[in-house]
Amino acid sequence: MKAILLAAGLGTRLKPLTNTIPKCLVPIKGKPLLAYWLEKLDKLGVSDILINVHYFAEQVEEFVSKSEYRNKITIVREKKLLGTGGTLISNKEFWHCSPTMVIHADNYCEDTLTNFVEAHSKRPKKCDATLLLFESASPSSCGIVELDSDASIQRFHEKVSNPPSNLASGALFLFSAGVYEKYFSHFKQESFYEISHDMVPLLLGSLYSYKTHLRYIDIGTPQAYNKLQTELLAINKPA
Numbered sequence: 001m002k003a004i005l006l007a008a009g010l011g012t013r014l015k016p017l018t019n020t021i022p023k024c025l026v027p028i029k030g031k032p033l034l035a036y037w038l039e040k041l042d043k044l045g046v047s048d049i050l051i052n053v054h055y056f057a058e059q060v061e062e063f064v065s066k067s068e069y070r071n072k073i074t075i076v077r078e079k080k081l082l083g084t085g086g087t088l089i090s091n092k093e094f095w096h097c098s099p100t101m102v103i104h105a106d107n108y109c110e111d112t113l114t115n116f117v118e119a120h121s122k123r124p125k126k127c128d129a130t131l132l133l134f135e136s137a138s139p140s141s142c143g144i145v146e147l148d149s150d151a152s153i154q155r156f157h158e159k160v161s162n163p164p165s166n167l168a169s170g171a172l173f174l175f176s177a178g179v180y181e182k183y184f185s186h187f188k189q190e191s192f193y194e195i196s197h198d199m200v201p202l203l204l205g206s207l208y209s210y211k212t213h214l215r216y217i218d219i220g221t222p223q224a225y226n227k228l229q230t231e232l233l234a235i236n237k238p239a
Contacts, residue, residue, distance in 0.1 A: 001117075002098045003046045005037055006087060007105040008054035008078050013220045022056040024105040025063060026219065029232050033219070034060070037105055038069045044113055046070065046101065050094050052064070052087045054078045084171075085193030089184060096180035102173040102195070108228060110214035119210040120174045124150050127208035128179050132170035134216040142168035144197050145209065153207040156200050170216050171196065 011018030017026060025032040034051075041049055049072055053060045055079050064073050074094065082090055088102065101113075112130075120130040122200070130152060136142045144163035146155040157163050175197075183202045187193060219225040 001044070001046050001049045001097050001101065002050070003041050003101040003103060004088065004091070004095060005034070005041075005049060005051045005103050005105040006084050006137040007034065007060060008052045008057075008081055009095060009106065010055045010081075011106070014222060014225060017222065017225065018055075020056075022053075022059055023220070025056075025059060026225065028108060028219070028228070032063060033108060034063065034105055035067075036108070037103060038067060038073075040109070040113060041101070042069055042072075044101075044117060048074065048094070050074045050076060050091055051105070052078055052082075052091075054081055065087070081192070082190070083192040084176075084195040085187070085198045086191055087208065088180075088195070088199075089187045089191070089193060090189050092157075092180050092184075092189075095175070096178055099177055100175050102175065104171045104218075106220055107170065107172070108215065108217045108219055109170075111216065116172075116210045116212070117174065120176075120208065123208040126206055127152055127186070128176045128182065128206050129203055130174045130208040130210055132172040132216070133167050133209050133211045134170050135211075136168035139163045139166040140170060143171070143200075144168055147209060151209045152158050153204060153209055156196075156204060158196050165213070169196070170212070177204045 007024040014023055024034045047176055053075055061075055064070055085134035116132055140161055144157045144165055145153045145167055149156050217228050219228055
């Protein structure tokens with residue numbers, strides 16, 4: 001199994017923190033967010049990891065150069081942002097023949113993802129990919145899904161007012177080998193695409209789901225970031 005960590009974004013919503021650091025390296029309990037993902041993927045047995053970079057690319061490259069996992073990491077610099085989906089298309093040779101996890105590196109995830117991978121292995125035959133879900137306290141700011149009786153995703157509502165539920169996409173996917181050829185091979189390389197807008201609609205009916213009951217948080221705003229830090233410090237504070 002391979003993994004793609006999407007880490008090229010500008011982090012504009014998280015300013016001023018991201019005036020001097022890329023969002024994937026912001027500290028969570030004193031440790032860069034990217035470090036949590038690399039540790040998690042190594043424990044899952046992921047063999048190869050691709051990280052795309054753009055904003056403060058040198059900082060990410062330096063961090064990876066000192067990482068104990070550097071030998072399994074490939075860094076791809078994007079001269080211009082390709083979007084989350086554009087990165088997948090432009091790097092198809094890395095992943096198109098292998099089961100691959102696709103992760104937004106600016107999310108904080110407490111789930112080990114062991115059960116996520118297990119759920120994917122037991123997915124319905126009609127499904128070619130699995131998406132991690134979580135319950136959101138602000139569903140209108142998320143991509144909200146509707147499921148059928150076997151937990152496959154039938155409808156997707158991207159940041160709409162009055163969404164039908166609070167069951168949100170974590171934008172964390174596990175694609176089976178062959179997903180590229182079956183669904184995405186018509187996309188042009190070096191073009192801008194977003195996974196949620198351009199790719200998820202093609203997978204509806206063929207996308208299984210796994211719901212995590214642990215913290216899964218987009219730390220993309222100062223409010224979300226500070227709230228997470230406060231919660232984690234409270235947990236670790238001596239009684």
